[in-house]
Amino acid sequence: MGEPISVLCTPALVLDVDKVKINAQKMIDRYQKLGVQLRPHMKTHKTLECADIMTGGSRRCIVVSTLAEACFYADHGFDDILYAYSVPFDKVERCAALSERLDLFQVLLDHPDALELLRKRPLRDGGQWHTEGVELTGVYVHCGNTYSCRGVEQIHAVAQETIDLTLQFMEKLKAVGISCKSSIGSTPSCSHPVKDMAQLSEVHPGNYVFYDVQQSTIGSCSLEDVAVRVLTRVISHCPHRNQLLIDCGWTGISLDGAGKLPTGYAVIEGHPNLKLVSMTQEHGRVEPSSGQLDYSRYPLGSLLTLIPYHSCAAAAMHSVYHVHSGGRLVGKWMPTRGW
């Protein structure tokens, strides 16, 4: 602790805790101001520490992507957990058991067969609309088409369309006597709320706590807001290919982002002319976008800093996140894994 991040063996995933806190607080403030409940998604990081920061220490009102996450958070005092997944037929018993030890635990439902299943084994839970042991708590919309947006204007247009459709659907439900909550998600739309979002009950973004190159390309954030990096070192020179080898392969940053960026699978911080062109399990191949590599700038052992295309995918490859403040190590966070 207290040592510079350069002491880490590589590849290593490092988190700037100050940026994490700023990203989280901005989202909290944004939805407090709008009067909409923020239900942060845990899928990007899957750690207790980050969940505390995202919930402002309340440990209430979160979304998870796996039942393993739900159990992990429940085991550590979190409650009001939404398992945002079409109720999996093989996990109904585990879901029901979890619901019995929490104040609030909900699952998604998108098919009449799933309703039948839940009628046979209802979860213990609160909510508004009741049908033979199953209660409809709300309508959950992802708004994932914001990921093809470029810039705030396009994000606003997609968000507005999603909200309009959601509100129309809520009206139809109301017309048949059902009134319940509504929630939309996606980091792009929740980073740039439109006014009508205030008519929803909840929002459920998740990636924003780290952000990544993809989000900066969409326009959710600037590259400076990205809290996550993968540290890597030069391990070999390949002058016959005009390439460097680095010690980050797809086990260190994932294969997400293929073909998406002019700089390859990541942005190499401070070296805009370098491109991460391909990876094997434990090697990355780096070459200049143009010209010849000046190998004297990249001696063996020298450190490079990768900004991941997709932080959820990069984080999923690591069992430890190294946390720093101003480049000095302050802790390690351990994510949960599995299903």
Added chain:
Amino acid sequence: MGEPISVLCTPALVLDVDKVKINAQKMIDRYQKLGVQLRPHMKTHKTLECADIMTGGSRRCIVVSTLAEACFYADHGFDDILYAYSVPFDKVERCAALSERLDLFQVLLDHPDALELLRKRPLRDGGQWHTEGVELTGVYVHCGNTYSCRGVEQIHAVAQETIDLTLQFMEKLKAVGISCKSSIGSTPSCSHPVKDMAQLSEVHPGNYVFYDVQQSTIGSCSLEDVAVRVLTRVISHCPHRNQLLIDCGWTGISLDGAGKLPTGYAVIEGHPNLKLVSMTQEHGRVEPSSGQLDYSRYPLGSLLTLIPYHSCAAAAMHSVYHVHSGGRLVGKWMPTRGW
């Protein structure tokens, strides 16, 4: 134990232990017959159980891709470990420490600066050629260009070329008074040895113990030889998109194989008309190659079996492998991770 694999919650990585043993034994027999030392690579599975099977119980003479693997195997009684990685400048001290508690521990070296580094902090080790505390044990060649082959004839041609170049290089070394071992790798070339391979000291394939769709496409094996599957379940029907949703996203099988197969990211066993077209973190989208999906064949909760494009990448996403014999569970293997 003893239960059918269908009791597993999904996604789950399952291994057919009988196929694992057959794949391992065939490789052992092949190189015993050829009089060449087999040094199996651990990077695909990273487990003790599979390492025992691949070494025929000797726990000697293995290759690893990370120092974490090297330490894991050393901690469990394995020895004669080759860390097949250009000696990483940040891990020299850990390498040296490991060398001091093993009979044989070697690293790769491909740059004069790395030689300088090792001269300052030599590893304790055996070998033939000696220069100020650093001994050259052998020449290591990957033969990775076999991965673009289709069929045994092409594999043979690439293997022959690699062996010829390697032997020419050994001759040049001999001419300056250096005689040492030689080793080539890659599962395709080692699954179909050419006669001249007998002139090498060692081979170091790894993937063969699981094989995968990629290897069957190259011609290393048949699809029936593949020992690994990812079990998944149907979680939703999307008739408006003519798609099924399954509970295997890229956290369950990785993004490796994009654009490589007519059936998408995997082969869906027994359903040649189905294609895994895309994945998010926890969802896979499956559609027919042609025609309309017959949803009555795929009720919610029904099990599908994915044969991974790349077993190394699929295995890397799992912290437990479920091992079965004839479809009945017989154990769990836990891989090591990290660096």
